[in-house]
Amino acid sequence: MNRKTLLKRMVHNPFFMSGIIIMVILLLILWIVPNLIPYDATTNSLLEMNKAPEWFSRGFEGHVLGTDSLGRDILARVLIGGRTSMKIGLIVVFIEIVIGTTMGLLAGYFGGIVDTVIMRLCDIILAIPNLILGIAIMAVLGPSIINLIIVLCFTGWVQFCKLTRNNVIIAKEMEYSKASKAIGASDTHIMFTQILPNVTTDIIIIASEKFGQAILLESALSFLNLGIAAPAPSWGNMISDGKSFLMVYPWIAMSAGFALMFCVLASNFIGDGLRDVLDPKRY
Amino acid sequence: MEEMKKTQVSSEEKEVLVEIKDLSVTYKSERATVYALNGVNLVIHKGESLGLVGETGAGKTTTAISLLRLLPRNATITGGSIYYDGESVMDMTEKQIRQKRGDKIAMIFQNPLTSLNPVFTVGEQIAVLLRVHRGMNRREAMKAAGELLEQVGIASYRTGDYPGQFSGGMRQRVGIAAGIACNPELLIADEPTTALDVTIQAQILELMADLQKKRKTSLLMITHNLGIISELCQKVAVMYAGRIIEYGTVKEVFAHPAHPYTRGLLEALPNLEKKQERLHAIPGLIADSQNLPSGCHFHPRCEHCTKRCEKERPEMIRLNDDHYVACFAHEE
């Protein structure tokens, strides 16, 4: 597929474009707006508890999205929490790709005992639901960002591994791998120059969806007080805080929930759009 | 065209079953428009078997599926009409055309490995025709499906087996059994032997010839194999770049090919009787259907190309009652 068709397909794909636009806007807001507001994400203020949103009646000077039960500015918390989530999502997906593709390449290329061991490992990890495994590990390790990343990666690399492995097995049977082997190319050379480029498309698609899933899982753990611990803000623990005040101060949970939704939605839109855009079978 | 039809009817005294007039079909893809059919004219008479020859991409399959109105969603009929037994296929309601499919007009597909549904038993896939068109109940239809399998040389107890349990040749027999299930007036066979081994090809062809003779079904045989045509068909139509360029009885066309393309095709066949140094090949590549040549579509590859061939498109000319050709070289 040439670059022009690719670009044309991207522009004409409503899901992909909305995903990109939402993501760009979100990133801009997360990294610019905190510098404009005069509030800190973790400073309590007993005088300003549970204030309703002022929207933009005083620009960024007032509590645009209101305050929570400890008088902390919700906008600041949503934004700072968002930065953390985004960073964690990126780091986790990156590590997952590295571990997953390496394991997948090894399993697919060498087959035999290597393959069996790696695949069984995948089966075992898949045999326990993500969240339950995450909760159990977090309960044992204790909440901290590093532990959170470890847990997310531990459950997340399997998909990349299986994908890469299956692709490698298909690619290995194709003519070009056999041809490379026939002209005396080494295993590692074939792996990195011939096979890896063929799985990148799928990896990109899965990665963009995994980013959202990592953030979802992170916020679920934070919601259960097993992820990012208070007072540090995170979308998950903000929804958890707000849940108790839903009756009287609904805005506390709403802002974080919307931010989380848009972030994951953008990631899924991009993934779904890419699946369509990069589909070689499409006529 | 009108004249051609009249002369044919009078000379052969056969009823016309299918008449395709000036049919044009295009496929739209993301990057280009493919001109698959560019004014196809074709007549199939009752009880006759017609061979449709041409290279890959000449529009043979498109012609066949147009008849059943089964063109994919990205295809558009840009012109022309199809008459089946005097009725316009394009003007039929969904229900009317559905009642024709499988019952009056049946089709056998090219690749027996992909044209049977892998998750249904072969019996079920044959029986469904009888249930839909003959109103049989499940048990009657299954029994009839078993009898049909017997007719194509498969034991009837195998109705309960899945396509995966049959070999390629056997699956094509199943395809044929499904094709003849409702005793159709017209059987379309789209390269039914291309995907099979040579020895199995012969068996399948023999079976088809046998069934066609017994049942007096009209047959539209699509193939790129001239040998099959000479064995199985009375009439032949040669297709090139979405047009019929030569039409006539097999005897006449094969003995005196009038179009340079047909001549090329025949010369490309190995001849065991004559001593030949090497086989002839038609120079050049098949016309690019996204970007068709002007005038006669064959002119860039033609040895006898003139100025006129580059500009004008030749119409069908009658050479004799049994032979028509679309080439300026035969105009008097």
Added chain:
Amino acid sequence: MVKYIFKRLGQTVIVLFFVSVIAFLLIRLAGGNPALLLAGDGATDAEIAEIERSLGLDQPLVVQYFKYIGNILRGDLGRSTSYGMPVANLILSRFPNTLKLASVTVLFGCILAIPLGIIAGSHQGTVIDFFATLFALLGQSMANMWKAVVFIYIFSVWLGWLPSIGMEGGIKSYVLPVMTLGWQMSAQVTRISRSGMIDTLHEDFITATYAKGIHPLVVRWKYAFKNAVCPVITLVGMRFGTMLAGTIIVEAIFSWPGLGQLLNTAVNQRDYALVQALLLLSGAMFAIINFAVDIINSLVDPRIKLR
């Protein structure tokens, strides 16, 4: 067929074995010394050693593991410290609630999602397809806790129609938890049936089926969908298995007295025997359901049997 079943059974047992090892090691190695917890703060070293001996903690890990497995096979899952009762009884009393919630959700999700997926896949690129995809993407993108909070706000706080906690309200109490869980599940089911339909409808045998004069609805819903149904069964099974192990978030929000809530409490109270048992149980659920799914799939699709 029988051979296939035994092969799958063997694989299931192997996976279960490793799950039990993980559950065992995770708690034993990282969960701290249970003897310390039992003995309390003021205990002397001698007392602790005595408790360790009585619990068999002084023996090698392998011996401890086999003892642990032996106990499980006899139905002894240990004693919950936070509830002060045998873990097995605790689990048995909570499991029906989780089972009910999971079953209703799966039923609701399938009834909604499968037709939606089939219709969307049959009319790729149309308005229906767009909205089905949007429905699915939204369902996957909204965290369950967020959906639950929004539903509670709309239907309990604002409109006051439905209860937001517990399962005492009969059918009414099922509505919000099932909507929350069902949307996420039907999102995935819709997408997988849609893409399965799209792939299948491009096959030659579908054209061949149309050529038989069969009604398009029958072609799609019967002849095409049966080809696309196996991944759907697998997915539904997986979701069902996950939910059977306890839908932690939803049970926490709606105070649903099921296994998920139990796990939540166990984790917060550092009730390791209970965490361990629930971890093992979720693995077992998953393995059993996967096994069942494979058997069902091999019955639906003859190609699986032949492999």
